[in-house]
Amino acid sequence: MKQKIVHEQILQQKMNKSLIQAINVLQFSSLELIEYIKQLSKDNPLIEEVNFDYEFANYKKNYSDQVSYEEINERKLSMYDQLKEQLYTLKIAKDMKPIVYFGIDSLADTGYLDISLEEWAKRCHTSMEKVEQSLQLIQSLEPAGIGARTLSECILLQLRNNGNDEAYLQDLLENHLELIAEENIAAIAEQYDINEEKAVHLVNMIKGCHPKPGQLMNEPVAEFVIPEASISKEGGEWIIAFYKWSKPTITIDKSYKELNRLGQEAESYLKEKTLQVDWLHHVLSYRSNTVERVIKIIVEKQTLFFEHGYYMLQPLTLQKLANELHVHVSTVSRALRNKYVQTKYGVIPLKFFLQSGIKQQNGKPIAAFVVKKLIHELVEHENKQKPLSDEAIKTKLQDEFGINIARRTVMKYREQLGIPSSMKRKQRR
Template sequence: MKLQLVNEQVLQWKMNQSLMQSIQVLQMSSMELMEYIREIEKENPVIEEIRYNDEHVQYRSSDTSVSIGEINSSELTLYDQLKQQLFTLSISEEIRPVVLFGIDSLNESGYLDVSLDIWAAKCNTTIEIVEEALKHIQSLEPAGIGARSLSECIELQLAAQSFVPAFLQDLIQEHIEWLADDNIQRISEHYGVSHSYVEEVIDHIKNCHPKPGQLLTTKKADYIIPEATIFKEAGNWKISFYSWSVPKITINTDYQNSTFKEKQTANYVKEKLNQLESLKKAIVYRSDTLERVIQVIVEKQHMYFEKGASMLRPLTLREIASDLDLHVSTISRTVANKYVQTTNGVLPLNFFLQSGIKQANGSKASALAVKQMIAELISNEDKINPLSDEKIKNKLALDYNLQIARRTVMKYREQLNIPASLKRKER
């Protein structure tokens, strides 16, 4: 085979640094954008300040400044809260350290995670002292703390209500499935008690918390900063962006207007000015794209803002991309990790992108809206004669003109963690 050189023209699309930065900034949340600008500001001396409308954020002005995500109130752990309660008890100095060891030996659910023998050995004391210390712990709030098993946890909670059936421990340890199935007949026959008494027992058990320690667990707050607020004014739905969504960056005039004799210094300042200009363009691109996307969402989901979740319509990234003549990936990056303030609270933009289920007549309905309708029908049903999935299907057709299959009703009901009609029935 003879080799030869051939000239060929090829069109190639290369992503420059500015475009890459615009894409990167587009998918950032407001919090991430703040942190990103902060990192650039640390190594770019031409930045004078970061302005959020009338608010000035000068990151270099103080090393002791605290970011939004770092503002937290003092939080007490499960163990701190239990130890605080000890001041209400009369505990001897001999037993106090044993009680403290026991509290520290609880797991996050509030159960004792150590045997009494090991507890006694670790505290160099007797089993009798440990048992007394355990009684002190089990007297703390919430009831059930310090239990060594689920049955003991429930017994402690029922004891606090002065209600402890003789067969409770055997029922929980040996026949827990009867409780799960509300099998009143089986429990009644097995323990020789009346149906009414079994119903009373089950009601009390259902009111018990299986993991009482979680009632004292403080969850760390997740900070969410909305990009904009959607509100109604003069009969129209409007969008107002928060200042932090479009930060303004001021250039240090000493660098902007100066001429540097050293070429290396001049090139460095020019590079930093170009970096800043690129960042400004990326922020404007993010703001403009986000505003356009939110505007389309408000227009498409107008009935949601007017009537609520039951009026959400199916909406996809592709539909928004088509309306704005943008690529689907651009819309995906725009809505990622972004939130808006609405009359129904702070919601992620992804909330408004709903998959649709096809009805018998060929039209589509939002899956979330259908779930909302099912939940409302069940909440308003006759508790003595609850609605079956078939009846819910029929009512959706009659009340909402919604034609869906019974198996779809069952799937959505299960996703809502709503039991079947047989288990919802009240006797």
């Protein structure tokens, strides 16, 4: 019986490692995926051909000069700016705002809090109670894990955000993190009186958490962009056609089967490389299926954009997308990373379709991007001798586009776009 348990545990550990590798491959852009498979094929003689090179070369030849769809010259928002933008959706007492802002500015690039609560309270001349409330507000922002003080707390925040709130989780993460690192399923199950199946599920959930959530908000931009799929309308329906490089097929050299005749060593080598090919098929399938599901939901939620353009973009958050797909937020974030789609408007990053929303004064939600785009255009075409004030922009948005927002929101978005005030924009004749 003991031998069986050990065998199952080793098998489960291998499965867990396979899952982690599959999650890593999910993050790859198409270019990274191509390079990854090419490197594997150099070390695995069973891989005879990877069928995407011709189509990839063709695409580069035809689209290398294509300009990607730009977000109206909007400056890239830092992690700190993105977090502060989310605060506009929360009700925060006026006296709490500067304390919360200070806390956000005190985060490291990784998303961890880089200051003690005592120092925070001292610097803001406030009580520990208000600092703790401010920390809770920051830790409620996306992505989950932001504002953590330790790795254990970071993972715990992500697990709780995903509905896992068992009483023993905190003790496991704070006092027995080594059991997770070792994937010691039997010890975890015994320590907390749970069955091994639940322990395995728990370890998988923990392994799926991002250890540095701030990095999700500061991703590098790809130098050369190739899309995962093209989106076009045919017969009144939106069709998603995936390129071969996003779903590559691998041809196996069958002549290597004859190695079996050369002895046990050759047979062992062949078995190892065959398992690697099987694993590669598995992770490629996981990546393509996940990305395909994400793109399908995006097309469904942003159909008006594909029909009519950026003016019809809808608010859509990472959490909402994760809820639709019934997966963890970190999985969606990885699936979106450096991935693009070809549309009639050009090549667009998938992350572009995740738009923060604001409630208009009439209660209707609207994508913040749409408002920023219109503000940009109104300023672009204004009379330079009589530039539009924030109040005048607010009125034009209401009268010409039916967008009803406050003047302070106009000012906030104008500043985010790097547009000076009307006084500074005024040109003398």
